[in-house]
Amino acid sequence: MNAPALVEAAVLPLSQPLLDALQAAFGARCSTALAVREQHGRDESVFDVPPPQAVVFAGSEAEVAQVVALCAAHRVPLIPYGAGSSLEGHLLAVRGGVCLDVSRMNQVLRVDADDLTVTVQPGVTRRQLNEALKHEGLFFPIDPGADASLGGMAATRASGTNAVRYGTMRENVLALRFVAANGEIVRTGSRAKKSSAGYDLTRLLIGSEGTLGVITELTVKVHPLPEALSAAVCFFPSIDAAVRTAMQVIQLGVPIARCELLDANAIRAVNAHDKLGLKEQPMLLMEFHGSEAGVAEQAATVQGVAAEFGGEAFEWATTPEARTRLWTARHHAYLSGLQMRPGCRAVTTDTCVPISRLAENINASIEEVEAAGLPYFIVGHVGDGNFHMAYLLDPARPEELVTAERLSAQMVARAIALEGTCTGEHGIGLHKQGFLLDETGAEAVALMRAVKAALDPAGIMNPGKVFAG
Template sequence: MDTLHFAQQSRPLPEGFVAALQDHFADRCSVAQAIREHHGRDESPYPPMLPDVVVFAQSIEDIQWVARHCHQHGVALIPYGVGSSLEGHVLAVQGGVSLDLSGMNQVLAIHAEDFTATVQAGVTRKQLNEALKDTGLFFPIDPGADASLGGMSATRASGTNAVRYGTMRENVMTLKVVLADGRVIETANRARKSSSGYDLTRLFVGSEGTLGIIAEVTVRLYPQPEAISAAVCNFPDLDSAVNSVIEIIQMGVPVARVEFMDTGAVRATNQYSHLNLRESPLLLFEFHGSATGVREHAEAVQQITHDHGGQDFSWAERPEDRSRLWTARHHAYFAGLQLRPGCRSSTTDVCVPISRLAECVGETAKDLDQASFPYTIVGHVGDGNFHVLMLLDPENPAEWEESETLNHRLVQRAIAMQGTCTGEHGIGLHKQEFMQAEHGEDALDVMRALKQALDPRNVLNPGKMLPPPSRV
């Protein structure tokens, strides 16, 4: 795929199709330019690709109605949450219908005694945790954006807590999914484990809207920790910081969060969030547990970081101080954008085995130091995942080409280290070309067979995830 010159190739809509939607949904169906533009772009560097029509769903029956009509007429159907994806997931590359699920925002059930909650797809992570605040429980998956649970399931999202609590893959128990032809299935029950049948839940988690439309999600919940403490530690260089993390993980110290920020990211965060962090590579830690356990774990981490040249190990124990630090970390993407006003970002991520992390980050930083544009690196380095934000002039195609070359080298480096082309952003449009190198053509054939079985008319988020076969 030529990602620089990728262009929308809309399918023609059958006569009367939009009128039928308007008759059924009335003011919840829009062809207004502004609405279509809003649903035709995300946080990726791609130009807008507008759907022909936007429908705002409020129920599973709404999803079914749209799915049946799109399936019958061969019209593209793109599920839309909050539009925070980074790899072009929600762009209407073939036009069609953008199905906005944000109105399906009810917390349907909280089973505190079972540590589960069931929500509609449009519920966001912050909304769920607000609903849980009086239960003593919380939902830990926290990508930087306040994403919807449906979107987080579809992209197999992760976040700063993944090193302790895992990703959406480990924390989704069951899904209610509308298939391409309008049928509804429930992928599992709420039992903590099952040996019954194929694991359909894991099939749809990470499928990016290409196999079915997630309508409801049941997730695991966790007790609020008795004690929480955060810490910041600066380092003289990038290698020292990353090697500290590797030793901490290998020593089995149970940190809840460990985040890396390079000097550029710290500088941007200081400016954007009005902090005064030392502008050198740093690690942000958080510890969960009993008061005694938190203190012991923090002391162990402090000793390890000191051995690697860590400086200014400082504590943030008050909730408001911790919140300020982690809010600033979650805003690192928007902070980075302010380093170059008017820019567009090409944001990429990889994940490698923890033993290869320092090597991968170090070689990537050397590559990026030669770039003609600014960049930042941040990472959930406790699980080997890091992100690169490349800040590009949207009027300069040469910078895009340069960023793509650097992205190719980064992904090739990660795959050679037995890593993956994306730890949490997903494939979307941007990472399709790396699927063959990572999975092999035989595995891709299996994925295509699943797509053909579940979506034979290729209406669900077409053009995403799977590259065309390379075999003749």
């Protein structure tokens, strides 16, 4: 198993001619202030890396192209930045350079309700988009938890709580515009639902983590708001019982919209944070979309399956307020979990396996972390075989980080052996570069490197990510 490692590289000073050109073009929107640089130079990963040498706030596609062209001319690294919510070191300036913040490019450009598509700038967040769509009776389903920007969600191939029914960003992005490493603007895809025209450049950019270009516009699918929505919680005697319930629900073909697992530790954390008073034992949080009759039928089927595995205290939340309270608590699970050990840092890892192997993967991971004695909590999009393990570490005890990385490596190795993946939605970034090689093999990684070299021969686009070295 290739353990994750941060490859140190020389960071050259930002050339004065480049800085002069950026400041002349952007004025106060080009900042070298330490506070601004530090804000754009950290995420939730365990890596401590010096911040970028400058931050530029772009307001248009033309400005993005201008910054990319200047960085290309001076052969200076460029790191795209959206909401800053990544977990695997995607936005860290490991080789210095310029951080390009596109969060001000936040306009919903076009809503085509008849075609169920919408076109947005990359800084639009999922909450902002859904607020704009609700008056059309539509919604955008991809929900990674954080209020991430759509550009970043495409770049990391995000998914989240609704993926079991609606898919990931891969299935929901129809077309893109992006600025390539030479400063040229490239258009991919169309608003048509399908195409056989040439290479699929749209999918090439989705999941590229900013290493191939800077996304400046997206056309995505949206969906009608369902006639009926209902959420339910059900408590189980064990993680295994909860996971096997989720497995059987999927195998029966129930079109459940969300199926989330929280272990007892996560429940304890959200209870403390959100004052919920939930039973502190493994829980499935589910949501059903459809017609009134369809939702009732789905719910009855799931309730019957849950009972077979010892599920009890099946509770319904049918009002918007009750559903929002439950899902807000689920989305707060990460921050709530951190408060279980004040001052801690978290190593958070995710894997995804075929649904039939999910229980095996989770149970073994729990046995390992409990044997090691590290505090932890688990949440999971178990409807599609994906779960997240967060190890809570004392920064003053470096041996805990060593233990957490060992446990993470064991969990990933097991997922790959079970014909799964090293990451279902976090991405590779800095943290999982060695695991990418384990999963895909040297030949596939060599092809990926060749694509990177062809599109970014100078290596300026978010260097040091995805590939080690």
